[in-house]
Amino acid sequence: MMRPAHFAVILVLLFPLYSFSQKYTATEGFISFFSSAPLEDIMAENRKVSSLYNAGTGDIAFSVPINQFQFDKKLMQEHFNEKYMESEKYPRATFSGKIYGHTLSGTSPQQVMAKGKLSIHGVVREVEIPGTIEQRKDLLVMKSKFRVRLEDYEIKIPRLVWQKIAEEVEVIVDLTYIRQ
């Protein structure tokens, strides 16, 4: 016969396992980028992003297949892959790190900060990216907007189309996670 005190102890002891089960996987949403330039705005959207978030530990990872960025102009998409991102050589952009400032309580969006390694075009950099997380029952909605300097990731801007491509692009993340 188990006494209530023992039961409580077991619950507390089980907590580490419970925290592991706080794992979320992205099922919907997109990562897009936008670049404003005098001649032509360039934007593309990627709906094939995979991401895992462990709300217990704060660990987060993203994996973004570069060739799944969809452009209005398919030729631009080809150039993006072939000439700028070299996606056959560097097929994915990834982020792996930790989210700080998130607690699994309340429903209003929380301001959080992701710190970790962002890898684009084969270049890995330590970054801090601000964002929000909103809890909706079993779902988490993660949003972020940040800027990426092309030079930081050794993405060259050829002179011929200097006018066309800005040196910085704005990246928008909007993903919905479901608990595994």
Next chain:
Amino acid sequence: MKLITAFFLTSCCINYLLAQDDLLAELDREKNDDPGYIIATFKGSRIINGQSVETRRKGELEFIFSHRFGLINEGAFTLWGLDQSITRLGLEYGITDRLGVGIGRTSVDRTFDGYFRYKVLRQSKSFPFTLTTLGSVYYRTSPRNSEIPVPLRAEDRLAYAWQLLIARKFNSRLSLQVNPVFVHRNTVDQTYENNDDFALGFAGRFKITRSVSVVAEYFKRLNARPNVPPDYLRYDAIGFGVDIETGGHVFQLLLTNTLGMFERYTITETYENFWDGDIHFGFNITRTFQLAGKR
């Protein structure tokens, strides 16, 4: 109590191990359904005079403007051939990413051409090459019947070609293509010529920088009849070129011994010999427009 302690330790241990597990590695293990199709084996739908495996993507319209000038070895008097020029104007449209149709008109024999191409197989992570098939029809409107003693029937003016284009992009710089071609002309001078001709095309491109490549192309005629000078002379078509890509344009500057910008002429009617110095300067300029299929 011992049991509980043991359980606690185990659970902590497991948790610790799992937390260490890299989420990114876990993502990589997820099923990856991207076949990894290879893109941009060649810059354009033409290599020099011949075709490439490339198709337009869905909703893309490509305008192709080509020129072949006179012979360079005519020298300064004709400005190295620039005084004369042969023109082909063409349009190609992508019905799907793999199926395209095209029309064109060349000033040689005032010939209209129409064709379709279909990308049957695509090179990917697991497949070694791209295969495109291309069928064309040519209709020459020159000479006009009023200009010749024996009028030509419509079928006499027609010719057809069928070809397979097999290409592999070996790495981001090097792509090679082989290309069996069959040309049928309804009406020929049978003293010298075949109605049916076969040729094997070889082509390659090597990227020098991101936007500039060098290309070469050679069509080996397989069943050519012997030359009978001076009445009948035919040679293999050869070309060398440089591709320069800028945004929506591709400029191809080239040197070749044929004036034909379509297979009937290139393969069966090229009458100048590259190795004798009978070389023409020319260019293809393509401009791509996205008409439909926007996201």
